[in-house]
Amino acid sequence: MKNTILYILLLVASFTYSQNTLSGKIISENKSPLQGVAVHIIENNSFTETDIYGNYSLQNVPKGTITIVIYLYGYEQKTEKINSNQTTIKLDFTLAEKEQHLDEVVVSTSFNKIQSQNVMKVEHQTVKQLQENGASSLINGLSSIPGVNQVSTGASIGKPVIRGLSPNRVLVYAQGVRLENQQFGEEHGLGLSASGIESVEVIKGPASLLYGSDAIGGVLYFNPEKYAQTNSFATNVNQQFYSNTQGTNTSFGFKASPNNWKLLLRANYNSQADYKIPTGDHIINTRSIEKDLKYGIGYANSHFSTDLRYNYNNLNLGLPEEDIENSGFRNPLFPKQDIDNHILSLNNKIFFKNSKIEADFGYIFNNRKELESIDEIALHMKLKTANYNIKYYLPKWKNLETIIGTQGMHQTNANFGEELLIPDATLNDYGAFITTNYEWNKNAIQAGVRFDKRNINTSEHGVIGEEGYFEAIDKQFKSFNFALGYKTNLTEKIISRINLASGFRAPNLAELTSNGVHEGSNRYEIGNQNLKNEQNFQTDINLEYSSEHFEFFINGFYNHINNYIYISPTQAMIDDNDVYEYLQSNASLYGGEAGIHFHPHPLDWLHIRSSFESVTGEQENGAYLPLIPANQFKNNIRTEFSISNWFTKNYFFTQINYTFNQNNVSAFETKSLDYTLVNIGFGGVIKLVKTKFNVYLNANNLLDKSYIAHLSRLKNDGIPNMGRNVILGLNFDF
Incomplete structure (x- = not known):
């Protein structure tokens, strides 16, 4: 013994x-x-x-x-x-x-290929790049990526739109786990701070094979901040100032990696006052205060690695409405949201001789309150989500790589406020998939299949026939999906990709059960318990040319969706509110993106970038889909130089972005006018004695143009978007 x-x-x-x-x-x-x-x-x-x-x-x-x-x-x-x-x-x-240019490693597509080897085209941007290019917030920075836009409510609430698909059709991953935060709501933003996020990867198109339901339109995959190098430590302080909102954003981080261990801590405080429009007026109650805290602890050796991370985010933000009496400066007024979001994630990797297991476990607690006054909590919802994602990477056989995996989610929603948007509910997900990647010469093919099952159970609430009554439901949704992609190097400098994929989305609780006035949109919404899965099939073609001094890309897609869920006016009224109901119809979205990057020799310090993006969304009967972004033409001229030994890696850029008219609108939208925005920026690295820090100065909407974006939820009230905004950023590494 x-x-x-x-x-x-x-x-x-x-x-x-x-x-x-x-x-x-x-x-x-x-x-x-x-x-x-x-x-x-x-x-x-x-x-x-x-x-x-x-x-x-x-x-x-x-x-x-x-x-x-x-x-x-x-x-x-x-x-x-x-x-x-x-x-x-x-x-x-x-x-x-x-x-x-750096050929980034793609994490979101499982095989961890560098971009040029990847069968799927994935956009990659670091948060540092987004900030240096003038991003005033995380979601605002994402909208600079071709094919990505945002549905916004003021300056603090933004919901991602990928090729015309938004809310529950775009899945968000943070810290390696699926983010769940009542994203069906029009006034519910991401609930993430840019602080402590290293980069973002964007999959444009159905990614249900890897992620299951709700990835029908694409995935935003946020990579967390890396730990320090082995046997080292680092301290970072980041400070930003915003002229338009008189806002400040302060971030402090410390990380260390002694031997096998890794530690990380980051705290962030963001405060923004009401934003100002070109007339000089402020839009009352667009102010916000955000607090964010991130912890990380990891351990690794040659056999396994583990990474435990925790993120706490508190967002206190005002909701702009008519007849709000202004008072104070930064503290949000009523009505307002007070949201606590907790993300706990555990990533484990076990390495064998020729294979490995990767297991992600997550717990997300979203505590969302909407307050009408100091004594009245109109909405109070607690959403608790536990999920797992386990993948086994089989031993590589010749040039064949295979992954088998299973994913699941258990979720509960409980109401504690005076009003209910959705009933108390329990949701259970289960999915299993297999995917294979095969490479030969300069070619690669990737294929896979997946099965998913979702159960939704809700509790009965209220009085039959009255507003706020929710009938108990017990629904099950199933779906099989596939993906097939092929990449080839046509020449040493030209890469071609074609991807065929299906995806699905189970109807959410709001679509199934709504019965009452949605204060965010001022309409009486009626759900439909007979809704079926949205099921789509998309073809995506990508062509890229890359040489030392010239690059171009062109992406085209066609996305057909069976049983597309949409909300439609009924012409009836209840208590002076227009009544809308959820319906289904087949729909199609099509369009694409194209762009160039030119840095001519011998003027290697000069970079000229231009891109064009377009998407059209139509129902089977010819009616247009809602929330489809207008076509955009973006141009960026950037110069790189060094002023002196103490001020190096300098750059200056000018952006001229033209947004076209949007005349293809749904039954309850209005047309939008075109507009041109001019942005400029300057920055570099300053060295003073032993101190080195990055500095950047950006001016967004330099000409103080008055405009209303088509996807702004304040459009119906005739409220313009933000006017000129000068951003000063300082980043110290110690």
């Missing part, structure tokens, strides 16, 4: 402390060592940088086949796949000077 216990202890010790080490040297073509080269292992997201001698070292390298990405601005990027089952690995690199 003693020998058995001793054997187990020795086995555990070897499992815990045995480490694979990767090290080497990186030099230029003229044999000079390169400092600051990033060395990134995709499988466990560990990274380091070379020292002044070009040397690097990484411990806790995962077992099995790993992908190493090497990159330094101004040099070619290299990607290497190696087998790391040996204890010590030596790997040197020689990099050639080359004007090349």
